[in-house]
Amino acid sequence: MKTTLLALALLLCSLAGRCAAPTAPFTLPNGLKVVVRERHATVLVGVDLWVRAGAREEGESEYGSAHFLEHTLFKGTTTRKVGDADADIETLGATLNAATGPDAAHFTTTVASSHLAEALAILADIVKNATLPETEIERERGVILDELAQHGADPSAIIVELLYANAFDSHPYRRSPGGTSAAIRARGRDTLAAFYRRTYTPDHCVLALAGDITPERAQAEAAKAFGNWHVAEKNAATPTALKALDESPLTAPRTAQANGETVYGQIGIAFRAPAASEKLMACAAEITLALLDSSSGGRLADALPTTETSVRYTPRQDASLFILLGTLSPPNESATPNARPASRLARLEEALLKSLDSLLTHPPTLGELNAAKSRVLGQEQYTQETTAGLARALGYAEIVGGDTPEAFRQRVQQLRVADVLQFVRQSLDPARRVTVKLLPKPVSSPADL
Amino acid sequence: MFRRGRTLRFPFAPLRLCVRPLFLCAHLFCWSCFLLSSFCAYSAPAEPQRVTLPDGVRLVLKPETGTDVVAIVILVRTEENSVLDEARAELVAHALFFGSKNRSYDSVMRSLAEVGGALETARTPDYVAVTCVTVPEQLRGTVYMLCEAIKNADFTSQALDRATRSLLAERRRRAADGYEMAYAALREGLRGYAEPREAALNHVTQAQAQDYFVRHYVPAKTVVAVVGNFDAEQARRAFDADFFDYTRPLPARRAPDAPPIRPDASLPPVTLSAPGTAAYAMVGTLSPSVVSPDYPAFVALQSLLGGGHASRLFRQVRDTSGFGYDVGTVYAADRSDPLVAYLQWDTRRALTATETTQPLKSADALALLNAQLDKLLAAPPSDTELTRARNLAIGRDALRHERARDRAFFLGWYEAMGLGYAFDADLPRRLAAVTPDDLQRVAKKYLSVRASVVAMPPMR
Numbered sequence: 001m002k003t004t005l006l007a008l009a010l011l012l013c014s015l016a017g018r019c020a021a022p023t024a025p026f027t028l029p030n031g032l033k034v035v036v037r038e039r040h041a042t043v044l045v046g047v048d049l050w051v052r053a054g055a056r057e058e059g060e061s062e063y064g065s066a067h068f069l070e071h072t073l074f075k076g077t078t079t080r081k082v083g084d085a086d087a088d089i090e091t092l093g094a095t096l097n098a099a100t101g102p103d104a105a106h107f108t109t110t111v112a113s114s115h116l117a118e119a120l121a122i123l124a125d126i127v128k129n130a131t132l133p134e135t136e137i138e139r140e141r142g143v144i145l146d147e148l149a150q151h152g153a154d155p156s157a158i159i160v161e162l163l164y165a166n167a168f169d170s171h172p173y174r175r176s177p178g179g180t181s182a183a184i185r186a187r188g189r190d191t192l193a194a195f196y197r198r199t200y201t202p203d204h205c206v207l208a209l210a211g212d213i214t215p216e217r218a219q220a221e222a223a224k225a226f227g228n229w230h231v232a233e234k235n236a237a238t239p240t241a242l243k244a245l246d247e248s249p250l251t252a253p254r255t256a257q258a259n260g261e262t263v264y265g266q267i268g269i270a271f272r273a274p275a276a277s278e279k280l281m282a283c284a285a286e287i288t289l290a291l292l293d294s295s296s297g298g299r300l301a302d303a304l305p306t307t308e309t310s311v312r313y314t315p316r317q318d319a320s321l322f323i324l325l326g327t328l329s330p331p332n333e334s335a336t337p338n339a340r341p342a343s344r345l346a347r348l349e350e351a352l353l354k355s356l357d358s359l360l361t362h363p364p365t366l367g368e369l370n371a372a373k374s375r376v377l378g379q380e381q382y383t384q385e386t387t388a389g390l391a392r393a394l395g396y397a398e399i400v401g402g403d404t405p406e407a408f409r410q411r412v413q414q415l416r417v418a419d420v421l422q423f424v425r426q427s428l429d430p431a432r433r434v435t436v437k438l439l440p441k442p443v444s445s446p447a448d449l
Numbered sequence: 450m451f452r453r454g455r456t457l458r459f460p461f462a463p464l465r466l467c468v469r470p471l472f473l474c475a476h477l478f479c480w481s482c483f484l485l486s487s488f489c490a491y492s493a494p495a496e497p498q499r500v501t502l503p504d505g506v507r508l509v510l511k512p513e514t515g516t517d518v519v520a521i522v523i524l525v526r527t528e529e530n531s532v533l534d535e536a537r538a539e540l541v542a543h544a545l546f547f548g549s550k551n552r553s554y555d556s557v558m559r560s561l562a563e564v565g566g567a568l569e570t571a572r573t574p575d576y577v578a579v580t581c582v583t584v585p586e587q588l589r590g591t592v593y594m595l596c597e598a599i600k601n602a603d604f605t606s607q608a609l610d611r612a613t614r615s616l617l618a619e620r621r622r623r624a625a626d627g628y629e630m631a632y633a634a635l636r637e638g639l640r641g642y643a644e645p646r647e648a649a650l651n652h653v654t655q656a657q658a659q660d661y662f663v664r665h666y667v668p669a670k671t672v673v674a675v676v677g678n679f680d681a682e683q684a685r686r687a688f689d690a691d692f693f694d695y696t697r698p699l700p701a702r703r704a705p706d707a708p709p710i711r712p713d714a715s716l717p718p719v720t721l722s723a724p725g726t727a728a729y730a731m732v733g734t735l736s737p738s739v740v741s742p743d744y745p746a747f748v749a750l751q752s753l754l755g756g757g758h759a760s761r762l763f764r765q766v767r768d769t770s771g772f773g774y775d776v777g778t779v780y781a782a783d784r785s786d787p788l789v790a791y792l793q794w795d796t797r798r799a800l801t802a803t804e805t806t807q808p809l810k811s812a813d814a815l816a817l818l819n820a821q822l823d824k825l826l827a828a829p830p831s832d833t834e835l836t837r838a839r840n841l842a843i844g845r846d847a848l849r850h851e852r853a854r855d856r857a858f859f860l861g862w863y864e865a866m867g868l869g870y871a872f873d874a875d876l877p878r879r880l881a882a883v884t885p886d887d888l889q890r891v892a893k894k895y896l897s898v899r900a901s902v903v904a905m906p907p908m909r
Binding site for chain 2: 039040041042044067070071074082083086087090091092093094095096097098099100101110111112138139140141142143144145146147148149150151152153154155177178181261263297308371378381382385386387
């Protein structure tokens with residue numbers, strides 16, 4: 001344990017010393033917030049522009065627009081035709097990518113610092129000046145349907161979607177941020193354009209820059225690329241981002257069952273979990289994840305050594321879910337009728353809940369807690385070792401109101417067993433859980449090729 | 450998160466020596482050199498040092514001040530000529546840390562937990578790589594743990610059983626993914642041999658595993674690369690001390706019992722049944738090894754064909770035709786893998802009345818991929834296209850060096866493959882020197898022999 005404590009302390013110190021001291025974010029006159037971290041180990045700069053244009057911002061008739069729009073922004077601007085932005089940035093040795101989540105969409109690139117100005121100009125052009133051509137929207141519709149099909153082949157992703165659908169009654173989190181096939185088919189240019197005008201405004205954005213860049217240069221380059229970005233029409237309504245969205249608490253267990261792409265059966269158990277702004281409990285949730293998760297040697301590895309299990313939690317702008325997943329392994333050769341998937345999933349659910357309960361009946365020792373902290377910090381170190389990972393962490397924290405990377409590390413260090421137990425009692429109550437069981441679906445004839 | 454473009458499924462491999470052409474387009478040369486200078490300033494202040502220990506183990510040590518961790522990669526060169534050895538090779542690589550002659554499995558796991566960080570073992574036809582990332586203060590303990598495994602791993606029946614279960618679990622996971630399934634089938638076809646099946650794994654005895662281990666895990670074939678926040682002399686002393694009894698001789702070379710039979714003509718398409726509604730079409734071609742003089746040009750070819758969102762495949766198949774969320778190329782030279790061009794689409798798109806496009810059949814998908822490969826054979830690329838492709842390859846090489854573990858891997862890999870660690874710093878220059886004629890030359894040499902696989906889900 002001493003060695004673990006020493007390793008933990010040294011890891012914290014070395015992580016803290018790696019970057020220059022964090023600088024406070026600054027805001028351009030048009031409302032664009034900029035966060036910067038200097039790190040001159042390489043000549044690269046990670047750029048991550050976060051826009052409060054995630055699924056959370058969609059109205060009922062706009063479902064799927066956030067994701068559709070993120071794709072369509074690359075389809076031409078007032079000065080670039082389809083493919084030009086990608087060709088321009090790749091000639092600089094970088095690539096542009098984007099993703100849509102529940103709270104935001106974000107646009108990323110990593111570029112040599114000497115080409116930062118050009119890269120920011122390309123990125124700014126896409127988000128400010130997209131023309132959303134009708135023909136390209138139709139072409140991209142099919143591409144998004146292909147993406148959804150790929151996503152739909154992952155049973156764990158399906159279970160997580162069903163858990164969110166069943167855990168929330170009115171909050172937009174109940175819907176998958178990618179949209180459904182039906183929603184994507186239904187969205188037209190007018191809806192996308194309206195969503196674009198409403199959400200892609202500088203005061204909805206955070207620009208994160210990490211790597212070979214000083215705060216002074218960041219301010220100058222951000223102002224040069226984005227300073228002339230002004231909102232043409234003001235949306236009179238308060239941006240959804242600033243509103244707390246109401247959702248009634250869960251008062252009883254909920255269950256759902258579906259057939260899906262699983263060989264033997266899978267289960268997901270979810271609990272409402274702290275929002276990112278509940279920083280202490282969000283940190284406790286992450287440590288609890290490490291205490292349980294089998295891939296990091298947590299309790300589930302011992303409790304269910306031959307079963308594939310995992311634990312997931314991502315702090316979001318509003319309360320999200322803490323999720324346990326389990327996959328049934330092949331049944332024994334001497335399987336009895338009780339070995340049907342439904343029965344086996346019921347037993348697996350029992351075992352997963354027992355592991356959760358063990359956190360209260362056998363609280364983590366100090367050694368166990370420190371080992372979990374080491375794993376969490378090790379994962380942080382790994383993801384933020386790249387400039388892209390660091391920029392992502394900075395931008396995401398700002399968008400959802402969570403801890404900065406530095407503050408999170410400090411909070412991990414100070415977290416106590418009592419904090420973990422408070423989280424478990426407060427959030428992981430089996431009486432307020434949501435369970436989804438995914439059973440194998442029957443397969444008909446092979447595709448006609 | 451739902452992404453605009455799929456992130457890379459496999460790491461791209463770096464380049465190697467190429468013959469510098471006598472004439473270069475000045476424009477291309479200047480633009481790529483400008484980009485090259487932008488990325489080459491990356492190098493950390495200290496140059497790597499190579500030290501050969503008395504037993505023959507080569508150390509490549511690169512201390513750095515700008516990082517918090519120490520990454521250690523141990524590569525053991527295991528040139529696999531015999532298909533019969535595959536099962537033994539797989540199990541030995543997976544069981545390296547499941548106990549040794551001096552330490553039980555539980556003792557090794559406790560050490561792993563104590564040194565913290567991450568430990569991974571990867572096996573390819575050319576080498577086994579053990580990668581460990583730790584903090585500077587745990588370097589001594591980490592070195593001991595790694596050296597003990599490389600010298601004295603003990604392949605008890607429990608260790609082999611554990612390794613078998615781990616391998617089979619990984620295969621089950623891959624079998625549930627249409628992309629992985631199709632890729633594995635393509636690789637088998639072009640390599641000339643399949644992954645060892647469960648029966649072959651179960652038949653490996655302790656004696657066979659031990660025999661394989663002592664024949665292949667020898668000092669003369671072992672390279673250790675260390676990158677990060679450490680003292681070079683302390684590291685050298687640690688490895689010298691812990692490898693002092695690593696004295697197995699290099700075995701006499703023997704003719705392979707069953708060498709793989711690689712295809713010399715295109716193979717007929719293979720169709721597999723995949724889960725879900727996403728279909729995958731893949732066309733694979735032969736590819737040069739990292740030690741081949743064709744390597745830099747081939748990496749530029751791969752970048753041109755399917756690297757990035759301005760590549761030929763992305764522009765022609767996805768942007769223009771509207772098919773395939775996931776489309777591009779993969780060329781994992783560090784795994785000795787073929788070049789693979791792939792396309793994914795939703796088979797249900799054919800089944801709705803609102804679709805304006807015609808349904809995409811598997812033959813059409815393969816035709817879309819083959820058309821782009823044929824185009825490379827027909828004519829060299831334009832200057833503009835090649836500039837993008839080369840610059841992107843240079844940029845990606847820089848990105849692949851952001852992590853200490855990757856910097857250690859590339860130094861060790863080049864050294865183990867006989868290129869010398871210095872090739873790592875020289876690589877971007879060689880990329881910048883690729884000409885249109887180089888690219889077409891390698892296209893003609895490698896892209897003619899192809900294998901095709903389609904993974905199709907069942908109809909609903």
